[in-house]
Amino acid sequence: GLKKRYVVRLLRTRLEQRIQDILDRLGQVAQDLGLDVFAVGGFVRDLLLNKQNLDVDIVVEGDGIAFAAEFARRFDCRIRTHRKFGTAVLIFPDQFKVDVASARTEYYLEPGALPTVEHAPIKLDLYRRDFTINTLAIALNGSHFGELYDFFGAQRDLQEKAIRVLHNLSFVEDPTRVFRAIRFEQRLGFRIGVHTEQLLRSAMRMGFLDKIGGHRVWNELVLIFKEANPLPAVLRMADLDLLEYLHPDLLLEKRAKKLFANARQAIDWYRLLFTGEPCRHWLVYFLCLLTDLDDQAVASLCQRLVVAPRLQQIFTVEREAAHRATNLIFWRRMHTAPPRPSEIYDWFQPLATEVLLYAMARSNNEQVQRCLSSYFTHLRSVQCELVGSDIKQLGIAPGPIYKEIFQRLLAARLDGELVTRQDELDFVSQHYLPNKHTNE
């Protein structure tokens, strides 16, 4: 096992100072209340793997809520409690959060059945978890600060780079772990253990995923697609028949790899150019996954997974519109004149950024790509100079006609027909003032 001295050094050298301070204070309060308090789970896993993890999870052997309340009383932070679960969240002034849970002791605290094993509560709490690598705990209180508890072979599995469940019913108890196993495996570059993979496959075969709500499956999928590069996890899902489970037609062909790679390029391009503008990369990738499904299949998948209406709209209506627009650009280029900028604007403006990036990834036509990139870099930010009061001053009474005027002004500007403010004024006079028809 790891020497306490070594763990203390990790805590002292690899964590930001403010997190170190918080751990010290948690330990102080624990010591004063005579409670054993541990940092657990992903935080400890990532500490040993030397990966940054800002989700600090604390487990208290005893009343976690009382512990958190005392901490909040002493130090400058707010507390939010969930009595039903015996959990609390400490919220620091900079919005940094620490989750505090009570070690679940309900299993053995029957009258007369006092624990004989040392630290039975934390051990039982950790036993409920998904994979061995998530079962490490580090003691925080006083003289115990830095003691590492490894009840289930976590250090071995970290060394062997293995994702392993703690017991045979793990996937049956919580089928979302099927997705979590894949997510951790790909993120950490680990491998699901042989026995664990058998358990996973048999849980799949026996249909346990059907027992959890579609929205929970969806949440797990989103988490996978939110990883920096989801393609390996998607390929692994295919390998484990999870794509087929989602939809029978969702078979990844070879070109999926190419598509995901293109998507990544499009996303990187967008982020570099428009730093800070929102771009949900997971949506772009998800659209890539769906690329070979027809509209009806997508709609039924969305329904099964209880996807929010706005996203459903993106996956069906907006996706279709993007396909239509890019086909049109391609066709127009071949047979007639290329589309005018105002047309491109009209096609793309109603669509989510992510749908357009997906279209960019999907298209292998230079003209289509050029249209998309000119929309992003130029067209979408074009505005006309006149405002409502300018139109009013020209003597046009406010009404629905204004909307039409602004649309035409914008279109003419996009197409380069109007350049200055005076051009716009002339345009409006010419088309909307009956007494100035001289030029026509």
Ligand code: CTP
């Ligand atoms: N957990 C579990 N079963 C689940 C979800 C979570 O056993 N279905 C446990 C895991 O052991 C995990 C802990 O609850 O360590 C916290 O969950 P989460 O925050 O999702 O896990 P992290 O390991 O922190 O993962 P991430 O790095 O993605 O946040």
